[in-house]
């Protein structure tokens with residue numbers, strides 16, 4: 001079931017956000033906004049401030065109090081087009097154990113159902129390994145069928161679910177052992 005086009009088989013890599021891809025990223029942010037989601041609206045208002053916030057969030061010393069430091073990456077194709085984004089948190093705290101986990105990802109609407117999300121998580125697991133993590137927790141809402149497939153395809157083993165404090169929905173929780181080679185990488 002690949003509705004947006006053929007399976008994506010071009011090159012893809014993760015890159016930290018930087019001003020050189022500003023225009024490509026703002027195109028993604030507009031696509032989300034036009035689809036009715038504010039996910040990257042702050043970047044449309046002020047890209048420099050958005051980037052500075054992402055950079056501050058990557059280090060314990062500059063991370064806002066109460067937040068866990070984490071790395072943000074863009075998934076970029078061979079032409080410089082941004083296909084998705086991902087956040088890799090360096091450690092868990094109780095609320096992330098319940099919902100959110102180590103990794104949160106999104107594929108731009110026009111690139112979905114082409115295998116991009118599966119590849120995005122696989123590449124992020126390599127980054128997590130490089131950070132020294134031995135296993136990561138990845139969660140999704142119980143009705144997010146696509147995300148659950150992505151997690152399972154990348155070696156996710158389901159553990160006990162939780163209930164979201166935000167939505168009251170059941171959250172599915174999966175551990176991925178990084179000492180085993182990932183299924184989709």
Ligand SMILES: CC(C)(COP(=O)(O)OP(=O)(O)OC[C@H]1O[C@@H](n2cnc3c(N)ncnc32)[C@H](O)[C@@H]1OP(=O)(O)O)[C@@H](O)C(=O)NCCC(=O)NCCS
Nearest residue numbers: 001105106107112113114115116117118140145146147149
């Ligand atoms: C969830 C999301 C990342 C999926 O990205 P994607 O690039 O479409 O994923 P893939 O193409 O790798 O799809 C993986 C599998 O899930 C299936 N799938 C993806 N979206 C689906 C959907 N909405 N409904 C049913 N199946 C879906 C695909 O068909 C594929 O299965 P198949 O290989 O057996 O056919 C994307 O829809 C997204 O960014 N959603 C909004 C943000 C989000 O939910 N992030 C995850 C938070 S946990």
